[in-house]
Amino acid sequence: MSFIPVFEIGVWNAWIFMLYIPLHPLLMMLIDKAVGTGGMSQKMASVPHNKTEKRTFYSSMAILLLLLIYSVFLPLKLGTIWSYIGLPIYVVGLTMFMISIVNIATTPLGEPFAKGIYRYSRHPMSFFEVLTFIGVGIASASWVFLLFSIIYTIISFITAVPEERFCLEKYGDAYREYMNRTPRWIGLPKSG
16 A cells, blocks of 8 residues: 555546445335335435434535545556455445345335344444445555545444434334344444
8 A cells, every 4th residue: 555645537446346336226226126125215214313413424425425536536456465355345345235235125114124134233234335445445555545434434333323213213112122132233242
């Protein structure tokens, strides 16, 4: 990894691996149409936020936008150890991200997402999204991209709280039972 980042627009830049981010709402609708129970937009309803939570949410969106813009100018280090390490991490993250969308799509309307990968984490989409960012950061050997990914991860930990509060209000005891048996993040102990 170099201390000074390289900026150059190219076809084989990190943006190729970041395309799923702006396209993921469309992917969610297509997956829901193909294998789902319908009502994806209702399942993914907006979470109400207080003033501080709104600032945190907008901060996460700003970091995400910076990652997307930076990826356009960030060449991948294809054929290097960086790509051999980063690309498999990215593929695992993207595959599990898509599986979590399938789990949402196949959950009946009015029920919490609690099957599939959601048995192991209450926020697998966020977890695996971050994993894809780490994979891209490694594959491009960019400490700047990795730094923004870490900041985004920290903010994701914070934005999980209002999502869970919303789910408790929406699903009641069913979600409380789910919270009691499922950790918030894969690899970390259960937290309330």
